[in-house]
Amino acid sequence: MTEPVLATRDLTKSFGALKASDGISIDLRPGEIHAIIGPNGAGKSTLIHQICGGLRPDSGTVHLLGRDVTAEGIAARARLGLGRTFQISALAMEDSVLQNAMLGALGHSGRPWRFWRPALRDPDLRARAEDSLHRVGLADHMHKRTANLSHGQRRQLEVAVALTLDPKAFIMDEPMAGLGAEGSALLTRFLDELRAQAPILLVEHDMDAVFALADRISVLVYGRVIATGTVDEIRASAEVREAYLGEEA
Amino acid sequence: MIRERYLNLAVLAGLLALALWALAGDQPFTITLLTKVVILGLAAAGLNIALGIGGLVSLGHAVFFGLGGYAMGILAFHAQNFAPLELGPLSIAGTKSMPVIWLAAIAVSAAVAVVIGLLSLRTSGVYFIMITLAFGQMFYYFAISWSVYGGEDGLSIYVRNGFPGLNTLDPIQFFGICLAILCLVLLLSDRLARSPFGLALNAARQVPVRVETVGLSPTRLKLLAFVISGAITGLAGALYADLNRFVSPTMFSWQLSGELMVLVILGGVGRLIGPVVGAAIFVALEHLLGGLTEFWHIWLGVILLLIVLFARGGVVGLISPRRVGHD
Ligand SMILES: Nc1ncnc2c1ncn2[C@@H]1O[C@H](COP(=O)(O)OP(=O)(O)O)[C@@H](O)[C@H]1O
Ligand SMILES: [Mg+2]
Numbered sequence: 001m002t003e004p005v006l007a008t009r010d011l012t013k014s015f016g017a018l019k020a021s022d023g024i025s026i027d028l029r030p031g032e033i034h035a036i037i038g039p040n041g042a043g044k045s046t047l048i049h050q051i052c053g054g055l056r057p058d059s060g061t062v063h064l065l066g067r068d069v070t071a072e073g074i075a076a077r078a079r080l081g082l083g084r085t086f087q088i089s090a091l092a093m094e095d096s097v098l099q100n101a102m103l104g105a106l107g108h109s110g111r112p113w114r115f116w117r118p119a120l121r122d123p124d125l126r127a128r129a130e131d132s133l134h135r136v137g138l139a140d141h142m143h144k145r146t147a148n149l150s151h152g153q154r155r156q157l158e159v160a161v162a163l164t165l166d167p168k169a170f171i172m173d174e175p176m177a178g179l180g181a182e183g184s185a186l187l188t189r190f191l192d193e194l195r196a197q198a199p200i201l202l203v204e205h206d207m208d209a210v211f212a213l214a215d216r217i218s219v220l221v222y223g224r225v226i227a228t229g230t231v232d233e234i235r236a237s238a239e240v241r242e243a244y245l246g247e248e249a
Numbered sequence: 250m251i252r253e254r255y256l257n258l259a260v261l262a263g264l265l266a267l268a269l270w271a272l273a274g275d276q277p278f279t280i281t282l283l284t285k286v287v288i289l290g291l292a293a294a295g296l297n298i299a300l301g302i303g304g305l306v307s308l309g310h311a312v313f314f315g316l317g318g319y320a321m322g323i324l325a326f327h328a329q330n331f332a333p334l335e336l337g338p339l340s341i342a343g344t345k346s347m348p349v350i351w352l353a354a355i356a357v358s359a360a361v362a363v364v365i366g367l368l369s370l371r372t373s374g375v376y377f378i379m380i381t382l383a384f385g386q387m388f389y390y391f392a393i394s395w396s397v398y399g400g401e402d403g404l405s406i407y408v409r410n411g412f413p414g415l416n417t418l419d420p421i422q423f424f425g426i427c428l429a430i431l432c433l434v435l436l437l438s439d440r441l442a443r444s445p446f447g448l449a450l451n452a453a454r455q456v457p458v459r460v461e462t463v464g465l466s467p468t469r470l471k472l473l474a475f476v477i478s479g480a481i482t483g484l485a486g487a488l489y490a491d492l493n494r495f496v497s498p499t500m501f502s503w504q505l506s507g508e509l510m511v512l513v514i515l516g517g518v519g520r521l522i523g524p525v526v527g528a529a530i531f532v533a534l535e536h537l538l539g540g541l542t543e544f545w546h547i548w549l550g551v552i553l554l555l556i557v558l559f560a561r562g563g564v565v566g567l568i569s570p571r572r573v574g575h576d
Pocket of ligand 2: 046
């Protein structure tokens with residue numbers, strides 16, 4: 001078996017008496033979309049935060065490209081190759097769409113300590129940013145103020161910023177949330193192709209999207225992975241239906 | 250509605266024109282007032298980098314203003330006493346040379362800004378405000394108790410420091426020096442704001458977690474902004490001390506930190522020429538109303554209130570609304 005791009009081992013995280021992560025071991029293999037599903041409050045975002053470095057696990061490890069990054073912060077993990085999108089858009093709302101994408105390009109360049117030439121006139125930064133915006137279909141909006149974008153466009157911009165990083169793994173927390181049927185379908189098609197560039201750990205509520213995209217699915221309930229398997233296996237699992245899909249087995 | 254660039258040039262040209270008009274009318278006091286506008290504008294332009302771009306609400310920028318002032322005061326004091334400054338094993342000769350004093354003011358302010366920044370940037374919001382304020386008070390009381398350099402009474406310098414080839418005692422020439430420095434600093438700030446560093450800093454103010462997620466450190470960006478900001482305010486402090494030929498602990502006072510913030514807010518937070526416009530309004534009010542009533546600050550307060558309530562972009566924002574994403 002090929003080595004996973006990303007792996008967690010026995011991640012545990014408690015908030016007081018609540019075990020938000022209870023021994024989570026998952027991995028992300030090259031070329032795959034690994035979906036994490038589970039009811040609200042199951043601990044999906046908490047897991048993402050631990051993977052991306054915003055939250056220290058109580059115990060357990062996170063490995064990225066074979067390297068233990070458990071002690072590293074968000075920025076270090078990003079530089080090592082994590083490209084993440086947020087459940088709630090985290091964008092510089094006062095800035096233009098292009099500037100947000102250029103921030104990603106700047107992070108990718110690793111050279112923010114430049115004080116003289118305007119960023120917007122840096123051809124390399126600009127090309128990388130515009131290319132990403134083009135790929136997510138925001139090229140026509142790049143001079144807009146980000147605050148003036150629709151909800152769906154902000155989600156697209158989230159993805160575009162992650163693209164500028166050229167990451168080794170994408171971590172996406174509910175990218176379809178609030179997109180509507182047409183937007184979800186578009187993004188589904190986009191992610192389908194994106195997995196060839198880098199594998200995607202996808203937290204998503206939209207079951208149509210998950211079943212259409214996922215190579216593997218892990219089901220998280222009360223901080224535990226109760227099942228991991230292919231779409232068909234998960235669909236067929238009685239335990240999953242009971243615990244999550246809400247059907248009587 | 251005026252393009253921001255034209256407004257910036259108009260304000261700077263206006264200051265120069267007023268000074269030349271005062272020169273022609275033989276009104277040296279007006280030139281001195283204009284010099285004060287330029288220097289306070291410079292001090293606030295320093296704060297504007299931390300506050301306007303970096304979002305760092307520093308209520309301690311008087312530290313740097315005071316450090317610049319005392320850098321000038323101490324170096325000039327030792328020069329006029331012909332006694333070197335003994336710092337342990339180090340013996341530093343005093344100097345009456347402005348460029349040397351400026352470099353000292355910048356270096357000391359930057360060094361102190363590194364320390365204050367490292368400690369205060371671990372916090373944010375109201376704690377950041379309180380820590381910077383606390384540093385200001387520490388320096389204030391230290392200056393008061395530092396009797397070698399006049400303690401509470403401050404320190405007078407007999408003759409204004411010199412600049413090669415110029416007569417700094419001539420008000421218009423000193424004004425020219427200050428205005429040239431202001432223009433240079435504004436040019437640097439303008440480039441900085443639009444540079445890659447400025448792009449990242451601007452985002453670090455709005456969404457620090459986004460900046461981290463692209464692999465950059467918001468704290469380091471803000472620290473450098475704070476240091477650059479402090480260095481500029483320190484330089485302004487040295488000029489201010491030279492304008493008055495006097496330094497005193499009030500340069501370190503929290504009122505002064507507050508006033509610098511008022512200048513930035515009046516003119517327009519994050520707007521290049523905002524601090525200068527704020528300083529012009531401030532000095533004009535102080536001069537025009539200060540003669541009529543001791544309570545002119547009330548009117549300043551009213552104007553500030555109106556700005557905060559109805560014109561968040563300050564006076565510059567009223568004249569030239571901000572446009573997004575242009576280079
Ligand atoms: N910082 C926190 N402090 C306390 N409780 C938290 C914190 N973050 C999340 N939780 C709790 O942990 C559980 C899992 O939350 P979360 O990971 O956001 O779930 P999901 O993303 O699956 O909806 C929830 O019960 C939530 O209330
Ligand atoms: Mg969530």
